[in-house]
């Protein structure tokens with residue numbers, strides 16, 4: 050049986066070490082002296098070559114967009130495939146301090162076609178009391194026609210090498226499959242906003258003893274948010290939101306260590322990519338609550354009437370005065386107003402407290418979170434995780 054041949058060779062928590070309390074929490078291997086880091090790229094099969102994808106280039110960004118649109122993650126029944134937009138990719142891959150060299154592509158030498166992709170972006174992640182410089186690894190994609198050529202392991206080694214060259218020795222990543230060894234395993238939950246479309250495309254089914262009109266009524270939402278002072282986040286709010294968010298995230302075992310420049314990039318609204326709202330108390334003008342979600346459409350594979358599913362994904366939410374239930378219901382209301390068909394959320398942070406009451410249903414996908422070269426003693430509950438990766 051496939052026994053993680055590659056991952057057994059990597060500095061990650063190994064299944065055989067789970068529960069071994071003699072192993073300390075923290076880095077598994079010490080940093081390598083930079084002079085000992087391999088200076089040249091790993092070898093690819095002879096027909097392929099490395100390329101660095103310049104996401105500022107419209108042409109290259111479109112090549113990356115099309116590779117992912119046609120070859121990235123699908124659900125188990127191959128009914129949907131992520132369809133990250135170009136502006137989303139540019140936003141996700143160019144945070145403060147990013148390295149172009151971590152946007153790695155593989156081209157066929159003959160045709161120069163982009164056939165594979167993997168990325169990293171720098172992030173400061175806190176694990177308990179330690180803030181660690183990490184790479185967030187994402188968008189690992191190999192063209193459908195090149196699967197099981199063992200390209201993924203060499204791409205992972207190459208992005209690791211380029212991360213090491215920048216003197217960073219830890220990473221964070223997620224996968225829908227179990228690899229050695231998850232720090233936590235989360236579940237996706239979905240809130241119908243456009244139930245008729247979700248049933249038509251086969252994502253949802255009409256409940257027993259439910260008519261379509263009864264189902265539409267069940268998921269109906271008001272036309273506008275109910276919380277006084279609920280408004281879009283603006284540049285002038287960055288300091289207050291940073292304070293609010295840092296304080297809120299400090300309660301979780303693993304979370305980003307956002308500073309104001311991070312908040313400005315990741316949480317200021319970006320058209321068609323990121324939406325963020327806050328509650329400014331009408332009396333005191335204090336900012337008391339915050340909610341945010343990102344736009345990640347999916348291609349609908351093989352439906353006569355629809356080709357795109359418009360999905361919103363819960364990002365970071367903070368409630369200090371407005372009940373989280375009410376804050377998230379306002380998020381659902383504005384998401385519906387913006388034309389999203391479904392609102393997705395993981396059962397991380399305090400999300401469990403609103404999922405059932407706001408009529409989310411459990412999805413079939415599990416999402417495993419991993420740290421590279423950093424051992425944590427015990428697997429975390431999803432509610433101890435304060436990190437949402439895109």
Ligand SMILES: COc1cc([C@H]2SCC(=O)N2Cc2ccccc2)c(Br)cc1O
Nearest residue numbers: 122123124129130131237347412413414
């Ligand atoms: C199909 O059930 C699910 C599929 C997905 C992923 S896999 C490829 C894709 O496009 N998805 C986004 C999506 C598609 C459809 C609905 C909601 C989210 C997730 Br994440 C959780 C689910 O439960």
